[in-house]
């Protein structure tokens with residue numbers, strides 16, 4: 001029900017354990033304080049006169065200053081230790097940090113309002129979906145194309161801000177195969193709520209299969225609607241913003257569409273991926289995700305459904 005309470009990676013587990021520990025410490029303090037207040041109320045309830053007033057006790061003051069300070073230092077220390085284990089700090093070079101030299105397995109770029117994902121080894125590019133093998137600790141480089149976003153997969157990793165002009169690193173790892181919901185966790189404009197993504201964790205063999213499938217170039221469409229749609233796609237300058245590998249479309253403003261048919265959702269989670277929904281989206285993206293960078297091209301129903309047919313052939 002609450003993904004934060006169902007950790008599926010060592011990092012998320014460590015965060016959850018720390019949360020429980022801090023909760024327990026707070027509960028003990030709460031019980032002591034609330035208990036003392038209750039006792040004072042109970043004992044003082046029937047007194048008609050003021051109890052004996054006593055001012056200043058150096059000994060007691062020292063106790064209640066040193067006690068809380070120790071507790072706060074303890075929590076700070078265990079939190080700092082946790083940060084060291086969950087943050088994937090970049091490796092440092094003798095000549096200082098050169099970010100181009102930092103080895104990352106995945107580069108994730110936050111855009112208003114979608115996520116671009118690059119697998120650095122294979123060069124595979126995804127949008128709003130991250131396929132990963134289980135049991136492997138992946139270093140993720142986070143960067144932004146525009147404003148501050150925040151990358152968060154509650155079951156797998158900590159939250160990490162995605163800041164323009166800066167690179168942040170975290171570990172992403174899943175112990176069990178499954179689908180994990182991710183979210184942008186920093187308000188970034190009017191479609192912040194629709195900046196979702198999913199992490200699909202596959203068994204290593206399955207992941208290798210997925211990787212091999214992604215590397216095969218998509219075939220040219222043969223169905224008549226798709227062929228018409230392909231012409232319209234280029235006539236309507238879709239290629240000014242999008243990439244479809246193996247074509248002249250090589251722009252990177254919008255999501256890479258090379259394999260859009262294999263995606264389960266479109267618009268960073270706003271609609272399930274189907275020909276009907278893609279047609280709706282193409283007819284007027286602004287009606288579905290107001291403010292998104294894709295303009296309304298005033299396509300007719302036929303044009304939209306033909307382009308949708310072309311895109312659904314890209315698998």
Ligand code: CUA
Nearest residue numbers: 149184186188
């Ligand atoms: Cu991106 Cu909120």
